[in-house]
Amino acid sequence: MNGSSDDTLTLALSKGRILEDTLPVLAAAGIEPEVDPESSRKLVFETNQPGLRLLVIRASDVPTFVSYGAADIGVAGKDVLIEHGGADLYEPLDLGIARCRLMTAGLPGAMDEASHRPLRVATKYVETTRAHFARIGRQVEIVKLYGSMELAPLVGLADVIVDLVDTGNTLRANGLEPFEVIEDISARLVVNKAAQKMKHAAIEELVELFGRGASSEAA
């Protein structure tokens, strides 16, 4: 399956926080959507670059659209890519935006209190969490949640959480402590492997534009 013909490129953008940080990078790269994706209900946007269109989708869906070829290229958080597996995608560029850390956290002392039984961990990052605790040799029971992970230790649903931490404000506001960094996170460009071959020149050009946009934003 392929979402766009040989002379067009489809770029999938993550909605929400990443979109906020991506739009200035696009602008610095000279790419302008036909209308503002943050205020429009549209899902597909033409741009001022002939043959380049944008999809604006849920952050966790970007790897799926790109790996099936429904989009040639995408912007996705490293957290989402690790959870997806990512082996079927190229990852040519770290955009350095939407930076945060994937961490374990909980009420003070939570890791020690549960030393005699499997640790109960609430997260939406089930695969990443399983791999992390297997690596450190700790038995866990994972409770899958879709948001507000910080609530779980407060109401006895879990001993600890695995979630994103940036300023630490959400943890502090809920009396939780950060424990261990699992991964440093930022948004990455990802490319469909078939598109990388079939649309090599157009993709290289877009990756370079993004590289310039990201470094002029960082400056």
Ligand code: ATP
């Ligand atoms: P979905 O709708 O797919 O469940 P979501 O509701 O978690 O996603 P956001 O909260 O906008 O959507 O997060 C999207 C991405 O933004 C995350 O995958 C991560 O890469 C990044 N991100 C999330 N929280 C932060 C944060 N506090 N600081 C910096 N980046 C963040």
Ligand code: PRP
């Ligand atoms: C993310 C994450 C944390 C928070 C961390 O949630 O899940 O809750 O940001 O950021 P901080 O350390 O700066 O407080 P988000 O605000 O995106 O809400 P969500 O639960 O809807 O994803």
